[in-house]
Amino acid sequence: MLNPAERSALQRALEIAAQPGLPYGPNPRVGCVLLDREGTILAEGHHRGAGTPHAEADALNHARNHALNSTDASTAPTLHGATAVVTLEPCTHTGRTGPCAQALLAAGVGRVVVAHRDPNPVAAGGVELLRDAGIDVELDIPADLAAAADALNRGWGHGLRHARPLVTMKLALTLDGRAAAADGSSRWITGEAAREEVHGLRTTCDTILVGTGTARADSPSLTARRPDGSLHPRQPVRAVMGTGAFPPLPTPDGAGEAILLPTRDPSAALEDLFARGLRHVLLEGGPTLAAAFLRAGLVDELIVHLAPTLLGAGRSATGDLGISTLIERLDLELLDSTPLTSPDGRTDLRLTLRPRAA
Amino acid sequence: MLNPAERSALQRALEIAAQPGLPYGPNPRVGCVLLDREGTILAEGHHRGAGTPHAEADALNHARNHALNSTDASTAPTLHGATAVVTLEPCTHTGRTGPCAQALLAAGVGRVVVAHRDPNPVAAGGVELLRDAGIDVELDIPADLAAAADALNRGWGHGLRHARPLVTMKLALTLDGRAAAADGSSRWITGEAAREEVHGLRTTCDTILVGTGTARADSPSLTARRPDGSLHPRQPVRAVMGTGAFPPLPTPDGAGEAILLPTRDPSAALEDLFARGLRHVLLEGGPTLAAAFLRAGLVDELIVHLAPTLLGAGRSATGDLGISTLIERLDLELLDSTPLTSPDGRTDLRLTLRPRAA
Numbered sequence: 001m002l003n004p005a006e007r008s009a010l011q012r013a014l015e016i017a018a019q020p021g022l023p024y025g026p027n028p029r030v031g032c033v034l035l036d037r038e039g040t041i042l043a044e045g046h047h048r049g050a051g052t053p054h055a056e057a058d059a060l061n062h063a064r065n066h067a068l069n070s071t072d073a074s075t076a077p078t079l080h081g082a083t084a085v086v087t088l089e090p091c092t093h094t095g096r097t098g099p100c101a102q103a104l105l106a107a108g109v110g111r112v113v114v115a116h117r118d119p120n121p122v123a124a125g126g127v128e129l130l131r132d133a134g135i136d137v138e139l140d141i142p143a144d145l146a147a148a149a150d151a152l153n154r155g156w157g158h159g160l161r162h163a164r165p166l167v168t169m170k171l172a173l174t175l176d177g178r179a180a181a182a183d184g185s186s187r188w189i190t191g192e193a194a195r196e197e198v199h200g201l202r203t204t205c206d207t208i209l210v211g212t213g214t215a216r217a218d219s220p221s222l223t224a225r226r227p228d229g230s231l232h233p234r235q236p237v238r239a240v241m242g243t244g245a246f247p248p249l250p251t252p253d254g255a256g257e258a259i260l261l262p263t264r265d266p267s268a269a270l271e272d273l274f275a276r277g278l279r280h281v282l283l284e285g286g287p288t289l290a291a292a293f294l295r296a297g298l299v300d301e302l303i304v305h306l307a308p309t310l311l312g313a314g315r316s317a318t319g320d321l322g323i324s325t326l327i328e329r330l331d332l333e334l335l336d337s338t339p340l341t342s343p344d345g346r347t348d349l350r351l352t353l354r355p356r357a358a
Numbered sequence: 359m360l361n362p363a364e365r366s367a368l369q370r371a372l373e374i375a376a377q378p379g380l381p382y383g384p385n386p387r388v389g390c391v392l393l394d395r396e397g398t399i400l401a402e403g404h405h406r407g408a409g410t411p412h413a414e415a416d417a418l419n420h421a422r423n424h425a426l427n428s429t430d431a432s433t434a435p436t437l438h439g440a441t442a443v444v445t446l447e448p449c450t451h452t453g454r455t456g457p458c459a460q461a462l463l464a465a466g467v468g469r470v471v472v473a474h475r476d477p478n479p480v481a482a483g484g485v486e487l488l489r490d491a492g493i494d495v496e497l498d499i500p501a502d503l504a505a506a507a508d509a510l511n512r513g514w515g516h517g518l519r520h521a522r523p524l525v526t527m528k529l530a531l532t533l534d535g536r537a538a539a540a541d542g543s544s545r546w547i548t549g550e551a552a553r554e555e556v557h558g559l560r561t562t563c564d565t566i567l568v569g570t571g572t573a574r575a576d577s578p579s580l581t582a583r584r585p586d587g588s589l590h591p592r593q594p595v596r597a598v599m600g601t602g603a604f605p606p607l608p609t610p611d612g613a614g615e616a617i618l619l620p621t622r623d624p625s626a627a628l629e630d631l632f633a634r635g636l637r638h639v640l641l642e643g644g645p646t647l648a649a650a651f652l653r654a655g656l657v658d659e660l661i662v663h664l665a666p667t668l669l670g671a672g673r674s675a676t677g678d679l680g681i682s683t684l685i686e687r688l689d690l691e692l693l694d695s696t697p698l699t700s701p702d703g704r705t706d707l708r709l710t711l712r713p714r715a716a
Contacts, residue, residue, distance in 0.1 A: 175662065175690065175709075177535020294668070304533065306664075308690040308711050310652070332533065332666040334705045337695055347692045349709075351533075353666050 001140055005039025006113050009085040010141070013055075014115070014148050016046045017087050020233040023049045024206035025277040028088055028153040030055035034063055034109075035083040042066070042082060050277075056090055056100035060107050080108040087149045089118040090126035101126035104135075111136040115149035119157045155206065155280030158300070164270045167298055169283040169290060170201060172305045176312070179287055191342035194305040197350065199224045201303065203234045205282040207273055208256075211289035212242035221250040222284070231255065237278060241269045241289065266296045291327045297355070302332065304351040305340070331356040359498055363397025364471050367443040368499070371413075372473070372506050374404045375445050378592040381407045382564035383635040386446055386511040388413035392421055392467075393441040400424070400440060408635075414448050414458035418465050438466040445507045447476040448484035459484035462493075469494040473507035477515045513564065513638030516658070522628045526659045527641040527648060528559060532669045537645055549700035552663040555708065557582045559661065561592045563640040565631055566614075569647035570600035579608040580642070589613065595636060599627045599647065624654045649685045655713070660690065662709040663698070689714040 002010065010033070017031030027047065032055035034042040043066060045059025053061065063079060084090075090100035090112065104112060112135055118124040130137050141149070150157070158166035172190045173179055202208060202224035210220065224232040235256035238249055242264055249258050259276075261269045273281060283293055293299050332353040341347045360368065368391070375389030385405065390413035392400040401424060403417025411419065421437060442448075448458035448470065462470060470493055476482040488495050499507070508515070516524035530548050531537055560566060560582035568578065582590040593614035596607055600622055607616050617634075619627045631639060641651055651657050690711040699705045 173533065173535070175531065175535060175711075177531070177533060308692040308709070310685060310688040310690070312685040312687045327668060327670040329670045330668040332668070334666040334697065334707065337697060337707055339692065339695060346689075349692065349695055349707075351666070351707075353533075 002113060002138065002142065003039065005035055006083065006085055006138075007142065007145070009033040009035055009039075009041065009083075010087070010113060010115055010145050010149075012041075012044065013046075013085050013087050014145065014152065016044055017055070017152055019046070020203070022046070024155060024279060026050060026156070026159070026279070028156045030086065030088045032056045032059040032087070033085045034059050034079065035085065036078075037081050042079070054091065054100045055088075056084060056086060057098070057103055059084070060103055063107075078108075081110040082108070083111040083113065084109045085113040085115075087115045087152060089114050089116065089124060090130070091118065091123040092125040092129055093123050099126075101129045105130065105133050109135065111138065113138045113141075115141050115145060116153075120160050155278075159274065159279045164267075164274050164298075165207065165278055166280045166300050167270070167283060167293060168201075168205065168280065168301045168303060169293065169299045170198065170303045170305075171290070172307065174307050174309045174311045176310045178311045179285075179290070189307045189309065189311075190305045190348050191307070191340065191344065191346040193340040193342040194307075194348045194350065196227055197305070197340060199226070199232065202236055202282060203232050205236050205280040207237045207239055207278045207281045208284055209239045209241055209261075209269070209273075209281050209289070210284050211286050212240055212244035212246045213288060214284070214286040215240045215246035215249065216244065217286070219247060219250055220284075221252060221255060223252060223255045236282065237276075239269075239273065239281075264292070266293045266298045270298065294327050294330060294355070299355060302351075302353040302355075304349075304353065306349040306351055308346075308348065360471060360496065360500065361397065363393055364441065364443055364496075365500065365503070367391040367393055367397075367399065367441075368445070368471060368473055368503050368507075370399075370402065371404075371443050371445050372503065372510065374402055375413065375510055377404070378561070378590070380404070382513060382637055384408060384514070384517070384637070386514045388444065388446045390414045390417040390445070391443045392417050392437065393443065394436075395439050395441075400437070412449065412458045413446075414442060414444060415456070415461055417442070418461055421465075436466075439468040440466070441469040441471065442467045443471040443473075445473045445510060447472050447474065447482060448488070449476065449481040450483045450487055451481050457484075459487045463488065463491050467493065469496065471496045471499075473499050473503060474511075478518050513636075517632065517637045522625075522632050522656075523565065523636055524638045524658050525628070525641060525651060525656055526559075526563065526638070526661060527651065527657045528556065528661045528663075529648070530663045530665065532665050532667045534668045534670070536669045537643075537648075547665045547667065547669075548663045548706050549665070549698065549702065549704040551698040551700040552665075552706045552708065554585055555663070555698060557584070557590065560594055560640060561590050563594050563638040565595045565597055565636045565639045566642055567597045567599055567619075567627070567631075567639050567647070568642050569644050570598055570602035570604045571646060572642070572644040573598045573604035573607065574602065575644070577605060577608055578642075579610060579613060581610060581613045594640065595634075597627075597631065597639075622650070624651045624656045628656065652685050652688060652713070657713060660709075660711045660713075662707075662711065664707040664709055666704075666706065 013031035013033045017029045027050045030047045032045045043059045043063035045055045047055045092099045127137050155166045208222045222238040231254040237256045238258045241261040336352040338350045339347050371389035371391045375387045385408045388405045390403045401417045401421035403413045405413045450457045513524045566580045580596040589612040595614045596616045599619040694710040696708045697705050
């Protein structure tokens with residue numbers, strides 16, 4: 001059980017780990033908060049990407065600098081009996097940085113709160129190492145915070161387990177199953193709330209992937225924008241996959257890197273992205289690409305914005321390009337459905353699904 | 359505000375008004391419970407259809423019979439200062455029965471709880487009549503009970519306002535918008551929970567309507583069945599509309615009356631049903647009929663069972679008959695979405711929608 005100070009500290013550790021300036025990619029995002037015996041924050045730390053200090057080391061450094069700069073030795077913080085609150089299990093391996101579990105031990109920390117076990121077999125074992133040394137390790141985390149700690153590194157964890165990026169497919173559908181292609185052409189289908197959510201979704205992934213057909217038809221900028229149109233500080237890599245010709249993507253200031261994957265094979269595309277250190281791909285269209293990934297069993301999750309509209313016989317050529325003619329029957333598991341009400345009062349549904357076979 | 363005894367009495371009044379043996383149709387279903395000053399039930403009554411006593415008269419009769427049969431006059435119930443709890447505003451008109459508001463006054467009732475105002479201008483005014491006579495009339499009803507009182511006579515109220523039956527369209531759709539025809543052919547699309555719900559829905563309507571195409575293709579029995587296959591005590595009229603030939607509907611013991619509406623015009627069909635005293639039509643297919651009603655603006659409500667399945671290229675000829683090729687774009691309002699989880703763990707969604715223009 002976490003005491004209130006530890007709960008707040010974990011919330012803070014999750015917050016600093018999730019800062020928009022921090023990269024996704026091959027390293028996890030981690031935050032660490034050090035508390036004294038009274039529950040006061042001694043120092044914070046977070047990981048800034050491959051080759052930089054881990055969150056625990058960063059926090060210990062901050063605590064030591066604070067102690068050195070303190071003029072009165074009696075008020076300088078001590079780490080003896082302190083509690084380290086970390087969003088991910090402290091590592092035990094020596095890579096470009098030393099093992100964090102050892103560093104916490106050496107600093108004299110008395111208790112360690114771990115929000116999420118490390119799925120990486122090379123780095124895991126920190127909990128056991130600390131417990132063997134007599135440290136009190138707390139793994140009983142409130143469900144909301146444990147889920148947030150897991151979500152923080154979804155792509156990274158998926159990459160460790162499956163050696164390919166996590167693939168989230170985003171679709172905007174009408175009630176009669178008409179798919180809209182990425183970006184522009186879905187504007188007339190879903191409401192404002194759903195469209196804004198797409199931009200939020202883009203900031204949680206490190207890559208947006210579209211086919212050359214969509215790049216040609218829509219000229220999408222594939223940026224994560226705020227409601228006022230300005231660019232979010234976190235921008236995904238913009239990947240276009242396929243062998244067709246298409247004009248360069250519009251590239252406003254601050255947009256993510258644009259890359260071309262000259263293949264029609266979803267596996268090859270994911271291999272390429274994984275090698276570049278990318279771990280969570282948002283598949284935004286079009287239907288041919290979507291069908292290719294579904295057929296290959298390479299979709300891990302679907303986010304469907306369902307518009308309560310029957311598009312009927314008057315639908316446009318774009319809306320008419322459904323993926324349904326390109327795949328065989330696919331049963332999905334419905335994980336969640338949430339209404340999205342726009343300021344004009346119209347309500348779409350967000351469905352979260354995953355293929356049953358996956 | 360209702361006191362606890364009145365709240366319980368209203369629940370009871372709603373229960374007796376909704377008994378499966380009572381007819382839907384041109385008269386409302388009404389329940390009445392009489393309480394003494396201590397909140398003890400003196401008598402109950404309900405309306406049994408056109409030409410029979412109203413619920414209030416029925417309850418007053420029961421109270422009087424009880425008094426006559428009581429051997430000890432001191433324990434015989436008196437109605438002076440009693441409370442009448444009624445699901446619908448007491449009427450003021452003399453039809454085949456006398457006005458109920460007058461009867462309650464004459465009986466010496468001191469307070470009347472009214473769950474729903476009478477939408478019928480000929481019969482309304484009971485509340486004002488009672489208040490003018492100094493009776494305490496309570497209209498502040500808990501929202502759940504007020505909604506139940508409204509739902510009890512939805513079709514009847516709609517008929518008063520629009521002079522045609524209420525039309526609920528039921529669709530089973532896949533995520534890629536494939537519609538299944540009525541009854542049998544939807545079995546392979548939605549789960550057990552959704553299929554059971556259809557039978558529940560049938561008991562809340564007085565008429566099921568299908569086209570001759572569906573009657574020919576599916577030979578549906580159009581009965582409301584319990585999970586064990588037995589017939590529910592309340593069975594809707596089974597109407598088939600159109601000009602095509604079709605074999606007689608299978609008619610198990612206890613099934614509702616079967617009628618033919620030899621027209622392809624939704625307005626004419628509804629006029630015919632209304633003239634027969636029917637007030638709530640469940641439209642179950644097929645796509646041609648559904649599209650005709652949607653085009654005519656004669657659908658008041660849609661219940662969509664959405665299966666989390668992409669039916670894809672391998673879909674059957676039946677599933678391929680979507681209504682979407684038969685209508686122009688139609689924007690709907692999403693009123694509710696509720697997951698329906700079947701015993702095997704699969705979850706469909708029930709969407710309740712209504713046309714935006716309606």
